[in-house]
Amino acid sequence: MKQSIRIASGQGFWGDLLTAPYDQVTKGPVDYMMMDYLAEVTMSIMQKQRRKDPSLGYARDLVPLMKRILPIITEKNIRVITNGGGVNPLACRDAIFEVAKQLGIKGLKIGVVLGDDILSSLDALADQGIPLDNMETGEKLAGVRDQMMSANIYFGAWPVVEALEKGAQVVITGRTTDTGLTLAPMIHEFGWKPDDWDLIAAGTVAGHILECGGQASGGNFSGDWRAVPDLAHIGFPIAEAKPSGEIVITKHEGTGGLVSVQTVKEQLLYEIGDPSNYITPDCIADFTSIQLAEDGPDRVRVYGVKGRPATEFYKVSMSYLDGYTAIGTLTYAWPDALDKAKAADAILRTRLKDIGLSFDEIRTEFVGHNSCHGPLVGEPGDLNEVVLRIGVRGNEYADVQRFGMELAPLILTGPPAVTGFAGGRPKPSEVIAYWPALMPKSAVKPEVVVESL
Amino acid sequence: MKIRLIDIAHARSGDKGDTGNVGVIALRKEHYPLLVKYLTVDRVKKHFEGIALGGVERYELPNLWALNFLLHEVLGGGGTRSLKNDAQGKTLSSAMLRMELEIDETITLKG
Numbered sequence: 001m002k003q004s005i006r007i008a009s010g011q012g013f014w015g016d017l018l019t020a021p022y023d024q025v026t027k028g029p030v031d032y033m034m035m036d037y038l039a040e041v042t043m044s045i046m047q048k049q050r051r052k053d054p055s056l057g058y059a060r061d062l063v064p065l066m067k068r069i070l071p072i073i074t075e076k077n078i079r080v081i082t083n084g085g086g087v088n089p090l091a092c093r094d095a096i097f098e099v100a101k102q103l104g105i106k107g108l109k110i111g112v113v114l115g116d117d118i119l120s121s122l123d124a125l126a127d128q129g130i131p132l133d134n135m136e137t138g139e140k141l142a143g144v145r146d147q148m149m150s151a152n153i154y155f156g157a158w159p160v161v162e163a164l165e166k167g168a169q170v171v172i173t174g175r176t177t178d179t180g181l182t183l184a185p186m187i188h189e190f191g192w193k194p195d196d197w198d199l200i201a202a203g204t205v206a207g208h209i210l211e212c213g214g215q216a217s218g219g220n221f222s223g224d225w226r227a228v229p230d231l232a233h234i235g236f237p238i239a240e241a242k243p244s245g246e247i248v249i250t251k252h253e254g255t256g257g258l259v260s261v262q263t264v265k266e267q268l269l270y271e272i273g274d275p276s277n278y279i280t281p282d283c284i285a286d287f288t289s290i291q292l293a294e295d296g297p298d299r300v301r302v303y304g305v306k307g308r309p310a311t312e313f314y315k316v317s318m319s320y321l322d323g324y325t326a327i328g329t330l331t332y333a334w335p336d337a338l339d340k341a342k343a344a345d346a347i348l349r350t351r352l353k354d355i356g357l358s359f360d361e362i363r364t365e366f367v368g369h370n371s372c373h374g375p376l377v378g379e380p381g382d383l384n385e386v387v388l389r390i391g392v393r394g395n396e397y398a399d400v401q402r403f404g405m406e407l408a409p410l411i412l413t414g415p416p417a418v419t420g421f422a423g424g425r426p427k428p429s430e431v432i433a434y435w436p437a438l439m440p441k442s443a444v445k446p447e448v449v450v451e452s453l
Numbered sequence: 454m455k456i457r458l459i460d461i462a463h464a465r466s467g468d469k470g471d472t473g474n475v476g477v478i479a480l481r482k483e484h485y486p487l488l489v490k491y492l493t494v495d496r497v498k499k500h501f502e503g504i505a506l507g508g509v510e511r512y513e514l515p516n517l518w519a520l521n522f523l524l525h526e527v528l529g530g531g532g533t534r535s536l537k538n539d540a541q542g543k544t545l546s547s548a549m550l551r552m553e554l555e556i557d558e559t560i561t562l563k564g
Contacts, residue, residue, distance in 0.1 A: 040470075041532050136470065222546055223463040223480070262463065262478070265517050269476025271467035275512050275521055288514050325536060363529065363536035371538035373548045375503045391536030432533045434470055 002031075005189050007182055007206070007239045011035040012213025014042055014059050014084070020213060020236045021065055025072050028252035030238060031189075033073075034181035036211045037062075037084040043150040043175060044319035044432040046086035047119070057088030058095075058172075066170075067099045074105055074169065081160055081181045085172040087117055087150065090449075092172050097453050111163025111450040113173035118316070118444070119151045125443070132316060132437040141437070147320040149432065153439065154315045156281030157203070158194070159446040160184035166450040175317060179207030179280050182239060190243040194282075201285035201307025202245035204278070208285075209249055209267050209302070210237050216249065216267035218257035223266070230256025247302040248295055259298040281315075281441075284308040313438040322433035323360065324400040327391035328407040329367070331420030334384045340415035341366055341388040347414050348390060351406055359394040359403075387420065393431065400428040455555050460562045461487060464546035471531035472523055473505070473542030475549045479518040484560070488520050489513060491554045497522055500552050522549070 008030040010021035014037040024033050037059040050057030062084045073080055085092040089112045100108045118125065122145065125132060132141045132151070141148075152175035161184045163171045171184075183203035186192065192199045209216045216237040218228040235255025240248040251259050268287060272278060275287035284307060291304035332340040345364045352362070365371035367387035369380055392403045404425040411418055458477070461484040466475040477492060479485040498509045507525025514521060528542050529535035539545075 220465070220543075221463075222465060222550070265478050265519065266463065266465040266476065268517060269474075269478065269514075269519055269521055270465050271469060271474060272476070272521060273469065273474065273523060275514050288516055290516055292517070322534065325533070327536060361529075361536060365538050367538060372544040373551065376500070376548055376551055389538060393530075393534065393536055429533070434532050436470070 001191065001243060002189050004240055004242050005031045005185060007031065007185055007210065007241065008033040009210035009213050009216070009236045009238070011037060012211065012215060013037065013039060014061070016213050018061065018065065022068055023252070023255065024236055024238070025069050025076065025078050027235070027255060030078055032079050032081060032185040034210060035080070035082040035084060036178040036181060037082065038086065038175060040317060040434050041319060041432050043087055043152050043317060046088070047150040050088050055091050058086040058092035059084035062092060063095045063099060066096045067103065070100055070103055070105055070108070074108065079164065079169050079171070079185070081171045081184060083173045083176045083178070083181060085112065085174050087152070087174060089114065089172045089174050096170065100453050105453070107452055108170070109168050109450055109452040111166060111168025111171040111448060113155060113159040113163060113171070113176060114447040114449060115444060116153045116155050116174040116176070116446070117151070118153060119148065122148065122151060125439070128443065130439050130443055132318070132439060135436050135438050144320045144435065147322065149319050149321055151316060151318040153444060154281055154317060155446050156180040157184040157187055158282070159448050161187045162448040163450055164188040166448070168450045177280050178211035179204045180282060182207030182210050183282060186241045195309070197283055197307035197309060198305060199245040200283040202247060202302070202305040203241065204280055204283055204285045204307070205268070205287070205290055205302060205305050206239040206241060206247045208278070209264060210239055212267060212270060213237070214257060215270065216264060217251050217259050218263055221258070221263050221266060223262045228258045232256060245305065249300045249302060250298055259300055261292045261294055261300055264292055264300045264302070279311060281310060283310050312441055314441050314444065316437040316439055318435035318437060319432045320435055322431045323393060323395040324397050324428040325391060325393045325431055326400050326404050326426040326428045327389065328404065328426035329420060330388045330407065330410060330418055332386050332388060332415065333417040333419070335382060337383045337386040338366060338369055338380060340417065341386045344388055344410050344414045344418070345390060348406060348410060352403065355402065357399040357402055358396065359392045359399065361393045363391050365389045397428055404428070454559055455553055456560070456562070458492070458552040458554060459550040462550065464550055466542050466545035466549070468528055468531060468542045471528050472525050473527040473545045475522045475524065475545050477520050477522065477549060482518055485515065485518040487556060487558065487560070491556055492520055496552070497549070500549070501527070504548070
């Protein structure tokens with residue numbers, strides 16, 4: 001058994017820094033690299049893409065990225081784990097196999113985790129007595145059943161472990177948890193058992209630290225942010241894991257950014273609820289047990305993590321179509337920039353009313369004044385410029401589209417010193433609403449397929 | 454004495470549906486008890502009046518010198534439904550740090 005492995009974070013979301021994965025596999029030693037691509041609404045975007053073209057529905061960035069790093073990871077034997085397969089992990093695999101073929105790479109083994117996509121079996125599940133009602137609001141699925149656009153079970157680390165055990169060098173999943181991508185190689189290398197709850201929780205905590213990429217290594221740091229060196233060349237975080245469950249968070253030498261107790265703390269607190277009950281498919285981790293200590297420059301030791309048994313349920317992430325929004329902006333310049341923007345807002349609202357458009361919500365914000373902190377900002381002085389940002393949401397596509405035509409006329413028919421309309425009319429975009437649900441683990445079995453080129 | 458939260462804490466915020474979470478972390482260990490004592494659910498609720506339309510929950514993480522707040526109904530519906538510039542609640546952290554606290558203790562602030 002290896003006494004230590006290094007797991008690198010390569011991407012924290014779909015759209016993250018494209019150079020980061022390459023840097024992670026070239027600027028120092030790593031054994032594994034995990035890349036998280038999925039957020040709550042990402043799956044529905046991918047479903048939409050797959051409906052238009054059955055060969056799509058995954059994070060397309062992965063293909064050119066893998067082309068760049070495949071020669072390196074095969075030479076260095078670095079294993080890559082990613083949930084970028086989205087709603088079409090097999091097509092993602094085939095695209096990567098194609099790239100490997102072009103590069104003349106032989107014998108590449110890719111593992112795929114399947115079975116999380118249950119969109120086509122919602123009715124069958126309902127017949128089995130699994131209602132998938134909204135776990136937060138208690139609403140019945142039947143009310144939105146016809147608008148459902150995606151439904152994916154959050155699988156944990158274990159299907160990925162199976163793929164690693166079958167020799168996959170690259171593992172592509174659909175809706176596997178962000179934390180599972182980091183935990184899986186630890187289980188695989190160190191032989192942890194499903195009920196080694198403290199160890200599983202330690203790996204899960206490491207996964208939470210890695211899952212947002214640079215946000216653990218100095219990015220978006222609210223402490224002394226000016227003191228974070230060279231963010232232009234930020235090194236993404238790396239977890240050094242030991243069989244005992246002790247983790248060191250670090251980054252490659254010579255890269256920018258900062259790994260400190262403070263940067264790690266901020267990431268630990270990112271998007272959590274009750275810290276004593278951090279629930280994943282693999283365990284319940286207790287974040288109030290986590291101990292941190294500086295362990296040299298850009299090294300933070302994470303230890304003492306306690307875990308409890310996993311629940312009997314998988315979380316299911318579903319999304320449905322729920323109307324349309326459009327958002328437009330205009331920029332007003334000094335003098336009286338804020339007053340002008342407010343007057344323009346009033347004129348626009350009157351016109352919308354006169355035409356008889358109906359919306360569920362119209363929201364106005366003044367960027368440069370209150371769009372972030374709302375009523376906390378107090379009265380400003382005479383601002384140099386203000387961006388009027390106005391958005392509407394409604395069920396009628398035509399009304400939302402019509403709103404978009406009312407913005408530009410304000411330039412010639414409203415208050416003066418206005419600009420910033422280069423982008424054209426705001427277009428309606430679909431509202432993809434989120435529907436979280438639970439289902440018994442016993443009702444589904446993940447499938448793992450490992451094939452070589 | 455009157456202090457600004459930003460003088461004794463740093464923070465990070467994020468979203469889950471229409472709920473925002475704000476983790477507030479003491480810059481120094483000795484300031485964590487001040488957070489526990491003065492950064493109460495009621496004060497935070499009042500601070501975010503008109504912003505967080507639902508309830509406020511607070512959790513303690515003494516191991517990280519931190520409190521975690523959940524602000525409900527704060528993201529204009531959340532996700533893609535929200536019309537807010539900050540639909541993901543990324544700046545709730547700095548909105549929290551604007552808070553001023555009147556404390557009984559006398560403390561030394563850096564700088």
